[in-house]
Amino acid sequence: MSRFMKARVAAVDQLSSSVRRLTLVPADEASPFTPFSPGSHVVLGIPGEGRVCRNAYSLISPPDDPSQYCIAVRRQPVSRGGSEAIHSRVKVGDELELSPPANLFLPHWQARHHLMLAGGIGITPFLSYLPELERRGASWELHLRSQDLDVARFPEAAPYLASGNITQHRLERPNLKALLARQPAGTHVYLCGPQAMIDAVKDAARELHWSLARIHHEVFAAPEPGTPFMAVARGSGVEVAVGAQESLLEALERSGVEVTSLCRGGVCGQCRVEMLEGEAEHRDAFLDEQERASQRCVMPCVSRARSQRLVLDL
Amino acid sequence: MQFSPRDDQAFHGQFTFKNSDYAIQRFPFPFPEDEYRYSVNIEPHVLPGKPGSITEHMLDIDEHYLSEIAERERVLAKDPRRCLVMPHMQPAAWDFLEFVMTHYARDYPEAFSFERDGDDCVWRNHLLELEQSFRMGDDASLPLPPLDYIGRQMQGDIALLDQRDGDLFMDAGMITCPADWSLAFDAGMSFKQWHGPVPLAHEMGVFDRALKYLCAIQVGGPVRRLNWTMTIHPRMDSSPETYAEWGSDRTTITAENAGRDVHLRVELQTLVRMPRSHALFFGIRTYLISLEDLCTNPVWQTRLLKVLKTLPAELIDYKGLTRYLPSVLEWLEAREASVAAKANAEATAQAAV
Ligand code: FES
Numbered sequence: 001m002s003r004f005m006k007a008r009v010a011a012v013d014q015l016s017s018s019v020r021r022l023t024l025v026p027a028d029e030a031s032p033f034t035p036f037s038p039g040s041h042v043v044l045g046i047p048g049e050g051r052v053c054r055n056a057y058s059l060i061s062p063p064d065d066p067s068q069y070c071i072a073v074r075r076q077p078v079s080r081g082g083s084e085a086i087h088s089r090v091k092v093g094d095e096l097e098l099s100p101p102a103n104l105f106l107p108h109w110q111a112r113h114h115l116m117l118a119g120g121i122g123i124t125p126f127l128s129y130l131p132e133l134e135r136r137g138a139s140w141e142l143h144l145r146s147q148d149l150d151v152a153r154f155p156e157a158a159p160y161l162a163s164g165n166i167t168q169h170r171l172e173r174p175n176l177k178a179l180l181a182r183q184p185a186g187t188h189v190y191l192c193g194p195q196a197m198i199d200a201v202k203d204a205a206r207e208l209h210w211s212l213a214r215i216h217h218e219v220f221a222a223p224e225p226g227t228p229f230m231a232v233a234r235g236s237g238v239e240v241a242v243g244a245q246e247s248l249l250e251a252l253e254r255s256g257v258e259v260t261s262l263c264r265g266g267v268c269g270q271c272r273v274e275m276l277e278g279e280a281e282h283r284d285a286f287l288d289e290q291e292r293a294s295q296r297c298v299m300p301c302v303s304r305a306r307s308q309r310l311v312l313d314l
Numbered sequence: 315m316q317f318s319p320r321d322d323q324a325f326h327g328q329f330t331f332k333n334s335d336y337a338i339q340r341f342p343f344p345f346p347e348d349e350y351r352y353s354v355n356i357e358p359h360v361l362p363g364k365p366g367s368i369t370e371h372m373l374d375i376d377e378h379y380l381s382e383i384a385e386r387e388r389v390l391a392k393d394p395r396r397c398l399v400m401p402h403m404q405p406a407a408w409d410f411l412e413f414v415m416t417h418y419a420r421d422y423p424e425a426f427s428f429e430r431d432g433d434d435c436v437w438r439n440h441l442l443e444l445e446q447s448f449r450m451g452d453d454a455s456l457p458l459p460p461l462d463y464i465g466r467q468m469q470g471d472i473a474l475l476d477q478r479d480g481d482l483f484m485d486a487g488m489i490t491c492p493a494d495w496s497l498a499f500d501a502g503m504s505f506k507q508w509h510g511p512v513p514l515a516h517e518m519g520v521f522d523r524a525l526k527y528l529c530a531i532q533v534g535g536p537v538r539r540l541n542w543t544m545t546i547h548p549r550m551d552s553s554p555e556t557y558a559e560w561g562s563d564r565t566t567i568t569a570e571n572a573g574r575d576v577h578l579r580v581e582l583q584t585l586v587r588m589p590r591s592h593a594l595f596f597g598i599r600t601y602l603i604s605l606e607d608l609c610t611n612p613v614w615q616t617r618l619l620k621v622l623k624t625l626p627a628e629l630i631d632y633k634g635l636t637r638y639l640p641s642v643l644e645w646l647e648a649r650e651a652s653v654a655a656k657a658n659a660e661a662t663a664q665a666a667v
Binding site for chain 1: 353354355356357358402405476477478479522523524526527530532533534535537589590591592
């Protein structure tokens with residue numbers, strides 16, 4: 001899934017002391033952005049010292065408008081590089097790499113009422129919910145707990161501020177149990193924020209005997225790739241360095257080693273290769289527990305190495 | 315592309331359905347090897363595919379377009395429940411309409427056109443002589459609800475799956491040519507429920523793996539697979555609802571008529587993520603070919619015989635072949651024998667010269 005596209009930074013806005021909003025537009029007219037579904041995220045590639053940082057960010061702009069994508073980024077105290085770069089270096093006109101939108105946090109459209117609870121920057125996925133919830137005439141409310149990030153600073157929230165459905169909690173903690181207790185039956189709850197908040201909501205839900213199937217929280221897919229390693233194809237004598245952003249299969253193909261493949265997603269079993277040395281980090285859904293534990297075979301379309309080197313029977 | 319004229323008898327009654335040489339040549343023969351093995355045969359739907367092949371474009375149409383549209387109308391007129399859209403799938407239906415119009419117009423410009431200015435659209439289907447102005451997303455601007463409207467102009471069955479809690483639900487679709495399954499019955503079911511009857515697959519954990527893979531399909535990353543079964547006569551609609559009309563056909567097959575009456579039925583299944591609704595479009599394009607036509611290709615003939623001979627009993631039963639498979643094998647073996655005899659005779663004649 002390495003279909004990255006190019007985006008140009010069209011605007012940078014400071015929304016609070018620690019949150020910046022970026023407006024991205026397609027850098028190449030030939031590959032325009034697509035509309036997306038509410039709750040989608042993109043993986044942004046930001047050039048840093050000697051490497052590209054890849055982080056996932058929720059899209060906050062209206063989902064049916066593919067002319068631009070907006071994201072909001074908090075400066076992290078301990079940054080992995082991406083958020084720091086966005087706050088210190090990225091400026092209007094820069095070109096960044098962008099993955100197509102993916103979605104792991106879609107609203108449950110059959111819910112009778114949608115209750116969204118955000119902590120700080122956790123507001124972001126919900127900003128793309130609002131236009132679609134309104135369009136569908138759904139019943140909803142949104143709570144943001146943050147001292148310094150003001151919901152009114154987001155242009156995306158502006159059309160909904162007057163509805164009375166958005167509540168900002170600044171210093172006081174919302175009484176979660178009371179909040180859940182007054183929800184109509186058939187409510188679904190969406191959470192995005194620190195782990196402590198997620199735990200607190202789940203505890204309150206348990207006390208009220210709610211089914212946890214009605215509570216959803218955002219889990220970002222960590223950007224797939226991992227650490228570089230060496231792969232050796234014993235039979236053909238080829239040695240290849242597998243980069244952080246490519247799969248073992250892609251690296252082998254690049255160096256002319258033929259491997260049968262079909263799904264390229266770890267399910268079909270076609271690319272299975274015998275392993276002679278090294279330890280694999282299995283990421284496929286094909287091998288069974290025993291085969292994984294044996295460390296004798298690996299699915300190169302998705303899996304990688306835990307050791308420095310993998311020697312393959314190819 | 316040459317479109318055969320609309321033919322209301324093609325898939326029932328007199329069964330006038332017939333493949334041209336070109337259609338035979340591009341038929342998706344589904345067996346990559348001599349022995350049948352169950353596998354997750356999913357692969358990326360990389361576009362454009364080989365020119366002229368059934369995977370050249372996102373959505374394939376062929377010479378049977380008009381006849382299949384006529385068949386769809388006939389089936390829907392008798393049983394409107396073949397089209398179903400649960401209320402929460404209405405946005406997905408619009409997503410889907412836009413997807414079909416965009417791809418049909420781009421890939422078959424001689425047959426369709428789609429102009430768009432913001433939400434104001436004009437759609438033209440030259441094959442059906444339709445022209446429609448409408449506003450994207452506005453139900454009142456179309457003569458029929460969106461899935462109903464575009465489904466009646468599309469070759470192939472349609473299911474729109476809603477994704478929630480890591481599972482897929484059959485919550486909308488238009489199914490008029492199913493191979494023995496029913497939308498009304500499967501509606502609202504999850505992926506595992508509607509695959510419940512497939513033998514062997516569960517033991518192999520195939521479905522858990524497949525489900526994970528399907529849920530991870532992204533916008534711009536469609537996938538496809540081929541599936542196959544057999545049908546008596548070129549009958550598109552072999553659904554449980556109409557079993558009374560076709561069930562007994564299976565008892566009519568003999569070693570004499572198998573070549574003419576038994577058809578290989580291959581489905582090109584495509585799975586495409588709809589961008590706005592995140593629904594997964596599950597498309598099923600069905601291709602039919604009589605064994606006689608199929609065996610004009612000697613390689614296919616030999617392989618089909620080998621595959622059918624090694625088919626596990628559970629699969630024979632599941633695909634509904636139990637009753638007539640012996641007659642099919644007999645017919646195929648007789649053909650193989652005559653081919654071999656002919657080759658022998660030729661070799662002898664050669665030697666004599
Ligand atoms: S290509 Fe399918 S599992 Fe690797």
